[in-house]
Amino acid sequence: MSLPQLSLSLQFARFEGADEHRAALPRHKVARWIRHALDADAEITVRIVDAEEGQALNRDYRKKDYATNVLTFDYATEPVVMADLVLCAPVIAREATELGKSLAEHYAHLLVHGTLHAQGWDHETSEADAEEMEARETEILAGLGQPDPYAK
Template identity: 80%
Template sequence: MALPALSLSLQFGRFKGVERHRAALPRHSVARWIRHALDSDGEITVRIVDAEEGQRLNREFRGKDYATNVLTFDYAQSPVVMADLVLCAPVVAREAREQRKTLAAHYAHLLVHGTLHAQGWDHETSDEDAEAMEAREIEILGGLGIKNPY
């Protein structure tokens, strides 16, 4: 089965330790992770930011005054998925340490998670929706050789 096509823009902000995050996110891996989560072709920008930018975006767009791991800005779901995924490097690194995962595995999970959000999946609407989204993430990550993130 052919995977959906993806037009990917991968961007890194300027922050201390950005080299570690670049190393965990080679373009071919990011594209592979996202393409496995897409149900149709996509045009997606992935931006890796510091805590200040992450907090500002979360505050401005979600009304929550803290930096979160991933923010999804979806613009279209059909016929082409168009979205921006913003990941906050310090939060992702901290969570990876706490969860005893590699940085790359945690980024893979969050990119799959954000890509599902961009296609309308939502874990905050009900317990059933949360369970369905988690099951889909586990399935996708398993197909990529990444163990259950939960």
């Protein structure tokens, strides 16, 4: 099976502890995780941010005044997926600890999750859509040798 092509820009904001996040996100792994979640060629920017930038973006674009783990800004889905994925490092670090996962494992899940959003998947429209998206994420991650992110 041939995976879709990916033009990837990987960016890290300047924040305390950024080196730990850089170490968890080598470019080749980020590209692999995203490519396995793609159904078409893509141009994607991944930006790792601090809580302040994450909160500002969530507030300005989603009208929710808190930092969230991943924000997806999709610009086109056919024939090329074009999107920005913004991941909030402190939120992801906290969640990984709470879930008993490694930082890289949690990033893999959220990059797959964000990439699916960039292609039109939405878990907030209905319970059935949420279950379908979770099943797709689990399937992709299993193919990458990652555990089920929803296993209790």
